[in-house]
Structures are given as C-alpha cells and as structure tokens.
Amino acid sequence: MRTKGFAKHYYLMLLPGLIWLFIYNLFPMYGILTAFKDFNPGIGILKSPWIGLENFQYMFELDDSKLIFRNTIFIALAKMIANLIVPLIFALMLNEVKNRLFTRTVQTIVYLPHFLSWVIVAGMMLDIFSYNGPVNQILSSLGLGKSLFFADAHSFPALIVGSDVWKEFGFNAIIFFAALTSINPEMYEAAAIDGASQWKRLTRITLPSILPVAVLLATLSMGNILNAGFDQIFNLYNPTVYSTGDIIDTWVYRAGLIDMQYGLATAVGLLKSVVGLFLISLSYGLAYRFANYRIF
C-alpha cells in the first residue's frame, strides 16, 4: 500500500490517547515504589526512605492477609463456576423455545440488570433482604425465623454469589446465544429424520457444539481468580461479615485510604496485580494455544 509518509499522521492520531494513557495509566505505576518505602506523605514518594521488603514481610505476618486471600479466592471461584453454568443452562433453555417474540422479550429483560450499578443493586438487595423486607416476611409467614441476611457471616458469601448471578447471568448468556445460532440447522433436521428425540438432539448436537465456547470462557475467567468483585462487596458488606466477606480490594481500600497505611496497602495491591497479570497472561496464552483465541 502507498502509505509512505503516513507514519507521522498516525502518531499524531495516537497522541491524545497516548497522553491520556501515560498520565492516568502508566504514571501511577511509579507510585508502586511506595510498597518498598516507609512512605511519608509530607516529603513525597522519592524522598521517603527505602525499607526493602519490610511491608511485604509485615503483610505475611498479619492474620488479615490469609483471611482476605482465602475469602477472595473462595468468592471468585464460586462466582466463576456459577457464572458459567447458570448462563449456559439458561441459554440452552431459551434455545429450545421457537417463538421469536418470546425469546426476544425474555432476552431484553434479563440483560437489564447488567446495566444497573452496584450501588443501585445493593440498595435494592439490602431492602429486599432487610429485617422487615419481603424475604423475611415470607419466611416468618411460613413459620420460619427471621434472619439478618447481609449481617450474617454464614450466608454472606452465598448472597454475594447469588446477587452477582442475578445481575450478570443474562448478559453472560449472550456469548452462548451467539454460539448457538452458529450451529448448522441441517444437523438438527438430519437427526430428526433419523428419529432422534428432542433430548437426544440437545445432548448429542447442541451441547457438544457449544462446549468449546464454555471451555474457552472458563479458561479466560481463570485470570480473574483474585477479582472477587470490589464494587459489589464494597456496597454490600459491613464489619460483622469481614470474616467471610472481606476481600483483598476492600481491605486495601480500608488499610490505604482510611487507616493511611500507604506502604502496606500498596504492597498488598501490588502482590495482587502481579499475580493477576501472571494468571491473565497464562489464561490468554492457553486460550490462544488451544482455541486460537486472540484479543487483537
């Protein structure tokens, strides 16, 4: 192509984005130094004295750190599994309905919660599960005791996973719908002529056809094992459920911005970022190797 001499124009086009990237994405990374320093806000990051790995050492001595890593991985893993299986089953169910108006109506409505912010969803959930809320009213009318759901460390993780599934299952199903429409309809016709039942067609044609997509999504989601969902938990948790609901990100927020332990919070956040980068690279690598999946 005769694009000689275009390079300077290309760089000019990239300039605004690169400036934005440099100031707001890359420049903050220099603050990572805080993790290795005894940070004093009065004299700035560069002049604060080096302390090596002391912050990391202190982190491993804290009881909190074991707890938050365990909670994070547990909640994230439960979400990964639920957010794969529920949308898959839902997509398969909707795929069996042949009425276009019905399927489109259902799709429109189940995508909606994805677009609500966690502030809004948390506000609604806290209301519904409150002491005098409808869930407790139904329980007590059935003769069961009332429960303070979001203040109970036992039920908290389940409610977190449940409300996340409620918000995202429809949206997560989109990718399965796309995969389902790409199945060749002739396969179903041929199977029907051979006398395969509806159930047989589901298990022998539909499921194997979308299994690769499910495996790919599972692989890609592995990179998120340390992301238990800050926006959600931050809006739903309270000190009574820290033992099961406090995660790395919420802890870093409190340690860093409330208690002003800048160095320690940066160290924990850095550890999370590094492990996260490694896991995401690994999962993308696997997806590329085995499914030829590329983001660019």
Added chain:
Amino acid sequence: MVTERSAVSKWFNGLNIVLLLVIMFMCLLPVWYTLSISLSDKAAASAGMVFLWPKGFTFGSYETIIHDGQFFRSFFISVQRVIYGAAISFFVILLMAYPLSKNGSDFRGRNVIMWILVFAMLFNGGLVPWYLTMKSLGMINSIWGLVLGGGLPVFNVILVMNYFRNMPKELEESALMDGAGPWRILFNIFLPLAMPVLATVLVFTIVYHWNEFFQALVLMNKSVHYPLQSYIRQVAVVIDPTKMDEESVKRASELSNQTLNAAKIFISMLPLLVIYPFLQKYFVKGITLGSVKG
C-alpha cells in the same frame, strides 16, 4: 423446521416456558418492588407490609426529592460527567483505533504501542498509587478526575480496531489511489462504516460513567461534589455497623427513610430504563463483535 409431537416433549416445552417466565419475572421483581416502596406510605413500608403493590399510595417521597438540592446537584454532576466522558472517549478511541488497525509492516510502531496498551489494560499500580497520582495532578474535587481518572479505555480501542481490521482492504486501497490522505480515509470512509461498533462503544462509555461511584468517594472531599451514584450510596446503602443487634435494627428501620431512598434509587435508574430499549441492539452486536473469533 423440525417439529416434535411426543407427549414428553410437550410437557418439557411447557415446563421450560413456565421456568423461563419465572426467571424473567425474577429479573424485574427487585425493580418493581423498589417502585412500590417508593410510592408507599412510610409507616407501611417500614412495617414490611408492601410487596407487589404500594400500600397507602403517595407521591410524598418524590415531592421531598424535588426540594432536595443535593440530589439535583449530584444528578447534574453525573450528566456533566457522562457528556464530557463520552465525547472525549469517543474521539480518542476513534483516532487511536485507525492507526492501530494497520499491519506492523505498514506502520512500524504499531506492535510496540499495542503491547503497551495491553499491558496497561491488564496491569495497574493499585488503589493507593492511583490516589497519590491523582492528588499530585490536582484532581481532588475536580470533575476531570472523574472524566479522565479511569484511564484510557483500552478494551474499547481494541473493539473498534478489530472492526477496522475486518473491513475489506479494497476500500482503503481505492481511496489511496484517488489520492486521499489518512485523515480523509478515517473520517470520510471508515467513520461512516464503523457506526455500529462506535455506537456500541458509546453505550459502554455512557453506562460506565453513569454507574461509576467509587472514584468520587476517593477524590471528592465533600459530598457536594458527588455524582449521583456516590450520593445514593451515601444515603441509601451504607449500613451503620454499630446498629447490628436485632432490637436496634428494628428501631433503625423504623427511623430510616426507606421510601425516600427507594424513590432516589428509582429515579437514578430512570434514565437508563428510558434509553435501554434503544441500547439493546447495539450492545448485543458489540459483545459478539469483540469476542470469540477464529
């Protein structure tokens, strides 16, 4: 189309439809319940008498909001943020996606820049370094902290870039033959043809800026500067941990402004509910565009 007439299939299909209807109503129920509460009498709501229909129907909560200056201030800040954020992101994304859609052989710097972008998407310094940087940039109490603070939306750049890469090569070649330069090619040829993906990206950006609540909690010293979601979190979501035993929870729920908060929550959902039917066709396309390939 294959048709099925066996009795088992009929049962299965009937049950399937009933279950799907239940799932669909479960998605609407919380929204509907919030609306019912917001239109109910305060006492009836806190006594837990409201389910699917308002008890003691009143517009009282909405009348109170009309006199709530902070609610409107926050609403306006959110609108401002969405407009600035969407406009800036749109142009930056468009301008970046075009050169990055070139091959490494046509544009030498392309691959290096691409890797920097992906690195920035997957790795960040964490909350504290971000906060310290924003502070040193003078972004405290500034709307620009909210508009730009999230950083370059790399994922959206990649989405548009992939769309450009899948357009037929002949388009650009014939324009080059006619002597068009890169700016003309981008704005007169690529821009009109990329409307579907650009609309998708615009939708994602608008929803992101409308819903984002956390940055303001960190960057704003006073709640006068809060956008709507941060304001709603402050009034309706934060639970006071000291009031957690059963007796005080009962008392707190009697005192709390449940109906008023429900009305605030509902109003903040309203813009989204109104434009939602128009959004739908774009985001579905965008999701499938930007994912599973090859």
